[in-house]
Amino acid sequence: MAEELQHLIRAAQAGDLASFARLHAQFVGRAYSVCLRLLVDVQKAEDACQETFIKVWQQLPQFRGDSAFGTWLHRIATHTAIDLWRKDKLLRLVDEGEPDSQVAPPDEGVPKDLEKAIAALPRQARAVFVLFAIEGFTHAEIAGLLEIAEGSSKAHYHRARQLLQESLSER
Amino acid sequence: MNDRDDIAPHSSDDDALDLAIQALPRSQNPARDLWPALQAQLPPRRARRAPWSWAAAAVVAALVLSIWIRPDLGPSSVTAPPLAQLDSPTAEHSLLNVYETQKASQMATLNFSNPSVSRQLAIWDGAVQQVRGALSYYPEEPRLLRQLDRLYRQQLSYLETLAMVDPQVAAYY
Numbered sequence: 001m002a003e004e005l006q007h008l009i010r011a012a013q014a015g016d017l018a019s020f021a022r023l024h025a026q027f028v029g030r031a032y033s034v035c036l037r038l039l040v041d042v043q044k045a046e047d048a049c050q051e052t053f054i055k056v057w058q059q060l061p062q063f064r065g066d067s068a069f070g071t072w073l074h075r076i077a078t079h080t081a082i083d084l085w086r087k088d089k090l091l092r093l094v095d096e097g098e099p100d101s102q103v104a105p106p107d108e109g110v111p112k113d114l115e116k117a118i119a120a121l122p123r124q125a126r127a128v129f130v131l132f133a134i135e136g137f138t139h140a141e142i143a144g145l146l147e148i149a150e151g152s153s154k155a156h157y158h159r160a161r162q163l164l165q166e167s168l169s170e171r
Numbered sequence: 172m173n174d175r176d177d178i179a180p181h182s183s184d185d186d187a188l189d190l191a192i193q194a195l196p197r198s199q200n201p202a203r204d205l206w207p208a209l210q211a212q213l214p215p216r217r218a219r220r221a222p223w224s225w226a227a228a229a230v231v232a233a234l235v236l237s238i239w240i241r242p243d244l245g246p247s248s249v250t251a252p253p254l255a256q257l258d259s260p261t262a263e264h265s266l267l268n269v270y271e272t273q274k275a276s277q278m279a280t281l282n283f284s285n286p287s288v289s290r291q292l293a294i295w296d297g298a299v300q301q302v303r304g305a306l307s308y309y310p311e312e313p314r315l316l317r318q319l320d321r322l323y324r325q326q327l328s329y330l331e332t333l334a335m336v337d338p339q340v341a342a343y344y
Contacts, residue, residue, distance in 0.1 A: 161188065
């Protein structure tokens with residue numbers, strides 16, 4: 001399995017589109033997932049996902065395997081989604097406390113209540129929550145990614161948990 | 172104490188929330204296939220030229236020659252893809268599709284348990300993998316594609332001969 005992945009990576013590094021298509025099929029779900037949870041909009045999540053794989057294609061020849069390919073790709077997806085999240089924030093000039101109005105419907109079979117409650121969180125709290133609780137980033141890393149103080153990241157996270165518990169207990 | 176411990180004392184609600192978070196899927200596929208649109212946007216990229224790959228190609232060539240064990244086993248009914256395809260970017264996959272199908276079909280008709288046959292087939296498979304490895308660095312390299320083509324033809328001819336001869340005789344192949 002790992003050997004097959006290495007072969008696909010080497011072939012894609014050399015420009016083989018068929019191998020890159022197989023890498024895409026293997027990793028698109030993971031990339032799309034973080035994009036959708038951060039952006040809460042199917043179209044924007046798809047755009048971020050496409051941009052992620054274009055960057056991966058462009059940077060692949062420089063990938064030396066210092067980290068796992070999936071981890072490397074996931075980092076690119078997260079950064080890409082955060083960039084769009086930040087641009088979106090500037091464009092819409094929304095109140096930080098306002099949740100996004102357009103909530104993406106979760107897939108069948110996932111814990112829908114929690115997914116919906118996360119999507120309905122205020123933007124900053126949602127971003128921190130997704131990155132910390134689901135994606136495994138530290139508060140220091142999140143502070144750097146979102147350009148906020150580490151203490152703010154922690155505060156947003158606790159607020160997000162409180163809101164989620166309230167939301168879930170109402171259902 | 173790290174980030175993960177830096178949470179207020181846990182209540183049963185906290186535990187329930189933590190469990191629900193753990194149950195969230197880490198991967199969700201998009202509702203539609205994003206590949207066709209992505210493929211259209213990908214900028215062209217030239218094949219990477221690894222400095223050692225000519226050496227790898229030379230090793231492959233030596234390997235191919237070393238397993239050319241039965242020159243009399245020339246291709247007979249083996250159907251090869253048109254030679255023009257060998258120059259196309261997808262030539263490697265065309266070859267694999269055509270030959271692997273034929274090979275699987277021939278293998279299905281054979282009933283042999285001779286270890287020397289398995290060993291011989293494993294040598295060919297290893298050589299095929301070597302050529303494919305070199306092709307990953309030189310996807311458009313016609314000589315490597317021809318070597319891959321030749322390896323498959325030899326392998327299929329060998330299987331074809333095995334299918335025709337008596338199983339006891341086949342033990343000597």
